[in-house]
Amino acid sequence: RLLIIDFGSQVTQLIARRLRELNVYCEIHPFNTVDDAFLDAFAPKAIILSGGPASVVNADAPRPPSSVFERNVPVLGICYGQQLMMDMLGGKVEGGKISGGGGTAEFGRAYVTPAVEKSDLLMGWFATDREQVWMSHGDHVSAIAPGFEVLGTSPHAPFAITADQSRNFYAVQFHPEVHHTPNGLKFFENFIRIAGFSGDWTMNAYREEAIEKIRATVGDSHVICGLSGGVDSSVAAALIHEAVGDQLTCVFVDHGLLRKNEAEEVVTMFRDNMNLKVIYADERELFLGELEGQSDPETKRKIIGRLFIDVFQKYANQIDDAKFLAQGTLYPDVIESVSFSGGPSVTIKSHHNVGGLPEKMGLKLVEPLRELFKDEVRVLGRELGLPPSFIGRHPFPGPGLAIRCPGEITRAKLDILREADAVYIDQIRKHGLYDDIWQAFVAILPVRTVGVMGDGRTYDFACALRAVTSVDGMTADYYPFSHEFLGETATRIINEVPGINRVTYDITSKPPGTIEWE
Ligand code: XMP
Numbered sequence: 094r095l096l097i098i099d100f101g102s103q104v105t106q107l108i109a110r111r112l113r114e115l116n117v118y119c120e121i122h123p124f125n126t127v128d129d130a131f132l133d134a135f136a137p138k139a140i141i142l143s144g145g146p147a148s149v150v151n152a153d154a155p156r157p158p159s160s161v162f163e164r165n166v167p168v169l170g171i172c173y174g175q176q177l178m179m180d181m182l183g184g185k186v187e188g189g190k191i192s193g194g195g196g197t198a199e200f201g202r203a204y205v206t207p208a209v210e211k212s213d214l215l216m217g218w219f220a221t222d223r224e225q226v227w228m229s230h231g232d233h234v235s236a237i238a239p240g241f242e243v244l245g246t247s248p249h250a251p252f253a254i255t256a257d258q259s260r261n262f263y264a265v266q267f268h269p270e271v272h273h274t275p276n277g278l279k280f281f282e283n284f285i286r287i288a289g290f291s292g293d294w295t296m297n298a299y300r301e302e303a304i305e306k307i308r309a310t311v312g313d314s315h316v317i318c319g320l321s322g323g324v325d326s327s328v329a330a331a332l333i334h335e336a337v338g339d340q341l342t343c344v345f346v347d348h349g350l351l352r353k354n355e356a357e358e359v360v361t362m363f364r365d366n367m368n369l370k371v372i373y374a375d376e377r378e379l380f381l382g383e384l385e386g387q388s389d390p391e392t393k394r395k396i397i398g399r400l401f402i403d404v405f406q407k408y409a410n411q412i413d414d415a416k417f418l419a420q421g422t423l424y425p426d427v428i429e430s431v432s433f434s435g436g437p438s439v440t441i442k443s444h445h446n447v448g449g450l451p452e453k454m455g456l457k458l459v460e461p462l463r464e465l466f467k468d469e470v471r472v473l474g475r476e477l478g479l480p481p482s483f484i485g486r487h488p489f490p491g492p493g494l495a496i497r498c499p500g501e502i503t504r505a506k507l508d509i510l511r512e513a514d515a516v517y518i519d520q521i522r523k524h525g526l527y528d529d530i531w532q533a534f535v536a537i538l539p540v541r542t543v544g545v546m547g548d549g550r551t552y553d554f555a556c557a558l559r560a561v562t563s564v565d566g567m568t569a570d571y572y573p574f575s576h577e578f579l580g581e582t583a584t585r586i587i588n589e590v591p592g593i594n595r596v597t598y599d600i601t602s603k604p605p606g607t608i609e610w611e
Contacts, residue, residue: 100145142174500539
């Protein structure tokens, strides 16, 4: 297995992701946990030193133990990792003068050209005579260490790619792990081939490792898990159940804001088909009672968030010996919470989650998906036997239909919304469009409009259809349905759903809109 020593780069996890795409098992460990004893126990077959925000010019800069270079295994240093290698092996690094002109700091796209005829590291890498890479560094190497040679250069980085091929040490200035180094995967493929990996690791192996880790963490204690029906919490629950069986209890809170048949589908699947212990918490009256008369979006979100925590706590308190709370936190949540904590970002919406619960209840967290990306979670879910239709479901927000019912929430409006949404999703599935769309739903508008049906006048609600494409929910575009599809769907909704007499299609992208209406 391969060890990635993390020096705090925002993109360290992407290194792991690229290696896993190449079916190589790797683990990321922060530099301050890696010492000689750790290295002996881990016995890495290769080591990657990540980038990071520090400067090796400073005496207190984070460093790996010098024995990483004495283990007789290939080492790849990326950005800060490159500078560390040069500094520790006898080269020279200078601080970049970012301000004041004449600086050597470099951020963004650059093009590397080969400096040697042939090398194992760059084999097949250059599609043309130059290759696009992504640079992001303040400091730079001014003299390479003895034994190293230059394999590639860029206009501003004479030591873009360097190597001591006799010892299998490689050091690069750019970030091969990011998307903006389009051919980065090939680069890693060459490195792991040099390191002798066969590339036979699979998600099944990840599952086995994760199960061992969960068992070791949890011991004989009990774990509780808030099951939302979303992919992340579902996969986390299924994985933990496989690890500790009946030591896991799931709580499914029905806040009266779920889609049609949702509670039944989720509870049946987990309780009856997968044999998990599931508490069905019917708290519809509580939530809908408190939401009555509220129409401000943030007030609604805050009420739901607060009640959710109260309710969860109430049920969790009934479970003996509960010491752990399971969460389906994914890697993108981890980066966001790190890079934005204390940052200048503005709260657009108070997102609903069970944050704050663990401290309040004295629970420790189990987050077995923390290292995975969404598409990897789906693969793992399939490995664990969750039905594909369930794994491919569109995201559904914690506050549920409340944020698709702008203005005042009433039970009558929620009932109409549930029916209209079911017809819309049925249409999308029938036309084979479900998997092309990131998320689709109906919002019921706080407007009634006049219509004519049969020979009579109607005065009913208008609704808006929403469907977007997106890769991560951060930006989105509306889905270009055909006019035929839109017309047919509008007719079906108006005919099949009493209470709606007008249908509109929301064609706002994000930004400037958000995906949900509130
Ligand atoms: P917006 O509306 O902010 O939504 O563009 C982006 C994505 O996040 C989902 N969403 C939420 N998910 N709790 C959640 O778990 C929330 O409070 C919440 N609000 C929005 C939304 O459905 C979309 O996928």
